[in-house]
Amino acid sequence: MSLPHPPEDLLALSQSLCNKMVDVISTNGPMPFDRFMTMALYEPGLGYYVNGLHKFGQAGDFVTAPEQGPIFAATVARQIDEVASELKGDWTLLELGAGSGALARDLLGALEQPPKRYLILEPSAPLREVQAETLRDLPEHLRARIGWLNSPPDEPFDGVIIANEVIDALAVKRFEITEDGLAELGVTIAGDRFDWTCITPGDRLQQAWQSIVNTLPQPLPFGYRSEICVDLPGWLDTVTHTLRRGVALMIDYGYPRHEYYLPERSDGTLVCHYRHRAHFDPFVWPGLTDLSAFVDFTAVAEAAVDCGLEVSGFTNQSGFLLSLDAHEIVEKAEDDATRLRLAGEFKRLAMPGEMGERFKVIGLTRGFDWPLSGFELMGQLHRL
């Protein structure tokens, strides 16, 4: 696919990041891919999420569900209101990775019972500034509830954790099935570009793969490449361990494990976004390109159980939105032009060929025994 060429100043930024990567590889040898992805996304001042360039919406590289319009947040708010009414009393909403702040703004505007505190755990300093700007026009009584965190709350809290398109941004390891067994994919230098190379798999990759391979319905062919997020269990524990009573909703593109590691998905799930074009080469313009991997939702469920959460619901985004009557928002539009706009948004969010099937929602609970309406119509826990 042909990509729009970046301007010279941005190419220079990407080149600075590449130079750092080359230094690391020249010193230490081939770089495990998760290290490459971490540098590509988070290298201070240069990585994609921390270099201060436009990411979201039409002027950026991709459009997330809350960026599409009001329907996503208004519908998620219905689910959160339901949880809040069972929690009773003061409760906290913790958003992980808030991007442009659109979900925070629209949730706070839509919730019937706003939380006492709306906390945003956002590692990117430039994105915190974007979020503050997005949230600036909220009424003072709502804005006063917002706070930013570097790490999850220390004190136990009752409430809701929400993460939309955050797990896909966690660095993944890549592997290849070879005749000699499992190999880890690393990044090396070939002439004036990066290239893949096989390296000895580290212990964490070996262990993670062992626990996966025995559960797959069929062996994978030689040459098969894919990803594993070995950081996922630790990350999930970190972000949920002070949730005392409540629900964590994680929404992302992904599959249950038996679909994730389908033999025909032989080059994995890595996906890169640059100016609304999706491509599959992570070595193109590091720092200017979003890099992500689909989420193995079975791994999320396993990690959740390991940190003492219950897996209370799993469905696709379409099922979640329809269960919460998202279509009513379209029907209740006050005029034809608004209805037309909302109908388009609803289609993009819910149609199977758009975001409706690719995106999944998992509901994790602790000390919370009430059913979650979002999983009522098309609950798919059995697929995990």
Ligand SMILES: C[S@@+](CC[C@H](N)C(=O)[O-])C[C@H]1O[C@@H](n2cnc3c(N)ncnc32)[C@H](O)[C@@H]1O
């Ligand atoms: C693809 S964006 C999604 C933004 C937003 N949630 C939305 O739906 O528009 C990923 C977000 O996750 C943040 N992020 C990346 N790694 C994170 C981590 N380990 N913990 C929390 N947030 C993270 C990024 O800085 C960014 O804000």
